[in-house]
Amino acid sequence: MLQARHVARRFDRGVVALSDIDLTLHAGEILTLLGPSGCGKSSLLRLFAGLDAPSDGEILRDPSARLSFVFQEATLMPWTTVAANVALPLVLDNVPARDRAASVDDALARVGLSDFAKAYPRELSGGMKMRVSIARALVTQPSLLLMDEPFGALDDITRQRLDDELLALVRAQGLSVVFVTHNVFEAAYLSDRVAVMSPRPGRIVDEIRIDAPVRDAAFRQSAQYGALAMQLHTALLNASEATA
Template sequence: MSLPPSPVRAADIAVRLRAVTKVYESGVAALGPIDVAIGRGEFVSLLGPSGCGKSTALRLIAGLAGPSAGTVEIAAASSETHPGHRIGFVFQEPTLMPWTSVRDNVGLPLKLAHVTAAEARPRVDAALAQVGLADFADAFPRELSGGMKMRASLARALVTQPDILLMDEPFAALDEITRFRLNDDLLDLWRRLNMTVLFVTHSVFESVYLSQRVLVMTARPGRLSAEIAIEADVRDDVFRASPDYAAYCRRVSDALAPAYTGVLAL
């Protein structure tokens, strides 16, 4: 699949963090200071060791927590039909309600927003179709595979028609074949829906395959230590087997290695 270029222009920034830090009440300094700008329609991955503040950064962008210092700026939506901005969040676990159907799980954000059932139904059906779950709308989570549960979680994020999609290691627990398939499906959705995607992962290989830029973070408190542009027009099995892919993976791995100095010695 072909990818658009990834320049970040000042007038076209979707998310900006300015000198952001996060210190928890326990005194743990989790993040920053960190400065970063994400362009509209970009696919960017945050890569770093466990506990370096990747998930914290997503929560600050989503407004689920506030920074201890600095500012988190979210640009207004680019579409005139959707004033303001919408943020979708896909967590590490699907967190589906086991007692209700896939359709009701996906429609939950609309129900909480007091969208009428008549308006919500076609939007839910469209989101399920986008992730390939149209035939499982009436199924219960216990009847789904791990990959299908994550698709349902993605549909729940897409049903609000977000401009910005935040994804916190969504495929980490899946087998390799399922993960590869969902990587391709995610890239296809990103291209078709023109979303800004910020994707957290521990995988060098996944970050290189998906991203236009990989932002490498230090150990806690997480700061940006490297920014690597992945300049590949097509992402497919041929790219995965190419010397360019291997070279990018080595470059990202080398940038990440200092974050594990001392960690592996514990």
């Protein structure tokens, strides 16, 4: 679905953000990039999206994959409605107006916001704004979803609820996801596989598979979940110490 081969990213001012990244996303998988702030997680996601180009190496993407990107902030247009915000990718894609309405209604239904189509962003909570952002990403019916710490600014209860909703969407639609976070508990809950990154320059120093077929409230309270979160925490510590 998506692959980085020996990818590096150096910026003009001399900062090396990424070094020798080898990583593959398989179809139907949730792959999480886990690392400390500033380790290059967002830079790698931008390379995957084609918003930036590697200094070395190459990014390969399934040519049939339709890609959407969810940013850290909801980035909604405050002057227009929820429905118009969700419709924006279709407008930019020159989809006829008669075809946009049904797609927008479907995307809003998928995130539980059908009743808020005519609302404005100022009338929404932070969690609802992020749902609108996700609906906007889903409206083009992507097969590949890139998500850059979308729930990082939310409280724990809202974050957990949106994690559950994201899992339901991914499973229902067969999406492939690259998810960025620095939260070990979120990574343990959401992921099929976690790629642990070192501090800058970011490298993949460990890959940990999460074998938990059912993700629910019982899983959050299980010994397995706690052990997985501790394993990820230890991997982050080891990565930091190796580059200290």
